[in-house]
Amino acid sequence: MPLTCRVDGMPATTVARVLVADDSDSLRQLVSYALRRDGHTVSEASDGGQVLQMLTTERFDVAVLDVMMPVIDGLSLCRLVRSTPALHHLSIIVLSAAIPEADAIAAGAHVFMSKPYRLATVRAAVKALVGSGHTVSHTVREQA
16 A cells, blocks of 8 residues: 655655566666666565565565566566456556557556666656556657
8 A cells, every 4th residue: 555755844755665676787776776766665576486486475566577587577477467357456557668559558458668768767757656546548658
């Protein structure tokens, strides 16, 4: 459950539990670092098997999933989450340079981002999903 907090007169911010999954250590750590700086509690996984195990033992508000991961790919995870009633609350952001956006949205992603992406865009997507209750699926396109 996302929490809203206020720090010394600053506007209220909604923070969430976020799972970041990517088999690239550097990309996973970079995204995780940025989200932690925003106040989110972040857990990391390097393959789809770890994601599946974590989803059965912990509750997350948002999952940021790379598509091309070992054990279970990100799209298969997305479909599995959507077919599991206990996980319907989970907002999903899919990151990929390898698939069309329509495939990610059809699998159940709320947001699709094509690689390369900007960290600010990932941060904004997490913030929007946490604040909106993830009612709208959409694609984020980077401006060059």
